[in-house]
Amino acid sequence: MTPGTSASTDHNTGSFDTFLRAGSVLSHYRQYFEERSRIAQRDIFLVFSSTWLSSLERASLWIAGFNPGFALKFVCNSVQDLSPEQSERIKRLMEGTRYEERVLNEELARIQESIASPPLVEIARKRAQMMNVETAAREEAELVTLRKAVEEVVAGADLLRMTIAMKVVEILNPAQNVRFLTDATQLLVKLRNSGLQKDAERKKINSDSWI
DSSP: OOHHHHHHHHHHHHHHHHHHHHHHHHHHHHHHHHHHHHHHHHOHHHHHHTTTSOHHHHHTOSSSSOOHHHHHHHHHHHOTTOOHHHHHHHHHHHHHHHHHHHHHHHHHHHHHHHHHSTTHHHHHHHTTSOOOHHHHHHHHHHHHHHHHHHHHHHHHHHHHHHHHHHHHHHHSOHHHHHHHHHHHHHHHHHHHHHHHHHHHHHHHHHHHHTO
């Protein structure tokens, strides 16, 4: 085997290993979305409130998940060796993402306005009171309508997130994908640890105030 052949083989092996590492990280994200989808089918409001996350993590969410626009900006910060063509493709992706986010934000705002106005406010007030069967059935139907509306918005946001993730993976080369996904994972871990610490400190302060 010639030295040139050996170097080429090593390079190909390294590229393949890098590809496998990127695929492994993506597989974990895919499993997360699948599990979250199962939870959403049982209770969409639980997914939307994300009670299993720290308060800091919940504050960083956009419609029950990561913000696609922020993810694209993070790509540019994490991957410093983007080619001019890659940079242009990311830029176009950002522009399209901003429009999709705006549409979903407007739809979510419409739903929130419906919650704050009759008859849904009345539903929340009366559910703790005795209601006749006819009234309860009507108001339960209105809650079902609300639930479906929230499900559609969250599903649209999740579709946008997955679409952006797949397009980013397509734009970046294997080594860049590993760098981006590793940095993104580390950011999420730091966010969670910081959030849990802040929640623990807040809980201790509140506990001490009762002593």
